Amino acid sequence: MDTLQRRSIVVIAHNLRSVHNVGSLLRTGEVFAIDSVHVTGFTPYPAHPGDERDPKLRDRQTRQMAKAAAGAERTMPFERHPDVFALLDALGHKGYTVAGLEIDPEAVTLTGYTPPSKVALLLGDEVSGITPELRERCDVLLRIPTYGRKEALNVSVAAGIALHSLREGGASG
Template identity: 45%
Template sequence: MPKIVVIAHNIRSTFNVGSIFRTCEGFGVERLILSGYTPYPDLSLCREAPNCALIDGEITRDDQRLPHIREKITQQIHKTALGAESLVPFEYHEAPPLDELRQLGYRIAALEQAANSTNLRDYSAPDRIALLLGEEVDGIAPEWLALADDIIEIPMFGQKESFNVSVAAGIAL
């Protein structure tokens, strides 16, 4: 089974984050990296997932956010994660740690519609893959897309141009 890391960068919706947690748990994802302005749950919830509470590479359970903000975000994520947020090892970084992942042998695959993308059906995933997800409306910013090793796209057959980010994560996984 391949080693999979999911990177959720600049996801606005706590409900999408919760759904991504649940999907990652169901697929046995090694870890979930939340970055940019993506909301993240209370770090103390990580007690069941060893070494999961990482903030920019430092193991911590000392959440510095104001308690009422931390609690509200955690409750919203829990509505769709249903406990997966305490089972999936996660990290928070201001920027996706792509170089660190490459050094660990991961290939960075951005899930995005682009002129040079590969259809998901035709993509052969490597043994170690980091799946980069982007913002709900605008997708992955060009500067991050340029740093990806691969760009993969989910084919669309309806009238809408894209799937919800959490649904797209599930399809790609």
């Protein structure tokens, strides 16, 4: 089994607002064979056994998410967590490096980063990104180099770029 197959990647989607972004993230995660998506805060998520949300809300969110997920809402493993900080601690104890994807002066360029064997990619909300408190809890902050006038991408697009880089990173060296 090669490095691409051995690297364990999980995504933490914290306070994402858009069901379409979550659907796209599930589909992208499936494409890059990540282990799971962890949803925290007010991030919407697909229906699951034992789901205690209002049935109308649950069904509406799942239906909307399915449009972008193209079936991945049924196949991509996900877990809902009430406390993002407890999740970060648990992943750290399991040996994951928590990598926040953020535009930040302290961030390492994604293209120059060689990921370890276990990576948890933290994504923040579409408006303000990862909070300062969560940035402090990351082992590393990563940024996507940009070349145009805009420096921010849609969160699901940014996640796709990051997941590709994390899956491929260090594979040849």
